[in-house]
Amino acid sequence: MIASLAMIQDWDSRVARRAGSILLALLAAVLGFAIPLFASGPAGKSVPTAIPASGDAPTITYRKVFKSSYPEFVEIKLNESGHGTFDMRQLDEEANPQPFEVNASLAARIFALAAKLHNFQGVDLDVHRRIANLGEKTLKYDKGAETHEVKFNYTLDDSAGQLMAIFEGLARQATDLSDLERTMRYDRLGVNDVLQQIEQDYNNKQFPEPERMLPALDQLAADDKFIDIARQRARTLAGKIRSRAN
Numbered sequence: 001m002i003a004s005l006a007m008i009q010d011w012d013s014r015v016a017r018r019a020g021s022i023l024l025a026l027l028a029a030v031l032g033f034a035i036p037l038f039a040s041g042p043a044g045k046s047v048p049t050a051i052p053a054s055g056d057a058p059t060i061t062y063r064k065v066f067k068s069s070y071p072e073f074v075e076i077k078l079n080e081s082g083h084g085t086f087d088m089r090q091l092d093e094e095a096n097p098q099p100f101e102v103n104a105s106l107a108a109r110i111f112a113l114a115a116k117l118h119n120f121q122g123v124d125l126d127v128h129r130r131i132a133n134l135g136e137k138t139l140k141y142d143k144g145a146e147t148h149e150v151k152f153n154y155t156l157d158d159s160a161g162q163l164m165a166i167f168e169g170l171a172r173q174a175t176d177l178s179d180l181e182r183t184m185r186y187d188r189l190g191v192n193d194v195l196q197q198i199e200q201d202y203n204n205k206q207f208p209e210p211e212r213m214l215p216a217l218d219q220l221a222a223d224d225k226f227i228d229i230a231r232q233r234a235r236t237l238a239g240k241i242r243s244r245a246n
Helices: 002-013 015-031 104-116 158-186 188-203 210-222 228-245
Strands: 059-065 073-079 083-089 098-101 136-143 146-152
Touching: 059 104, 059 158, 073 104, 073 158, 083 158, 104 158, 136 158, 158 188, 158 210, 188 210, 188 228, 210 228
Parallel strands: none
Antiparallel strands: 059 073, 059 136, 073 083, 083 098, 136 146
16 A cells, blocks of 8 residues: 555646646647647557557556546556556546557566456455555456456555556557657756656666667767767666666
C-alpha cells in the first residue's frame, strides 16, 4: 500500500511539469503547429500501430479512473502480439486513444499473469478494507463475445499487483518519453529537468521497456543545440540502459 500511495503522490507532483507542456502545446497550436500526445519516433523509426481488427484476437485492457488527480483517466489496451492503444487524459476531455505497442515478451508476460487470474472471470481482487481512495482500477479480458472484468481500489493479490505495476510503468514510460520529445522540440532549456525525472524513474525501475527511450536519448546526446549538461546526462542514461539490456 505504501508503494501505491507513493505512486499516486509522484503522479500528482508532476502536474506542474505536465501543465507547462500543455501550455506549450496550446501556444504551438496558435502558431499553427501540431503536437500529438505521444510524438512519433525519429525519422526512419517504426511508428506503433493500433490493434489489428479481429473479433477473435484476445485483448487485455487496464483502466484507472482517479478523479481530481493527474491524469484522471488512463487506459491501455493490448493484444497478444503487443499492439494496442493508449489513452491518458482528464475525464472532461474527449477520448483520444493513440497507437501503442510493447515487445512480444512483455505482452506474453501480461497474458500469462491474466491467465493466473482466470482472465478475470469470477475473481475478487479488492481488499474490501477502509483505506484511502487510490483510484478505481479495471482489468478486462476480451475475446470475441467473451468478456470478463474485475474492478478494485487496492489489492494484495500478487499477480494483479504485477499487472498493475506493468501497466502503471508503461503509462509513466510513455508520459516521460512524450515530455522529452516535446521539450526537445519546443523547450530546449526544459530538457534537463525532464531528463532528471526520467533518470529518477529509471533508477526506481519504473520502466517496463526502458530501451524505448534510446532513440530520443541518442538524438539529444548528439545534438549540440542542447546544453552540455543535458547532452551528457542523456549519454550517460543511454549507456546505463544499454548496459542493463546486455
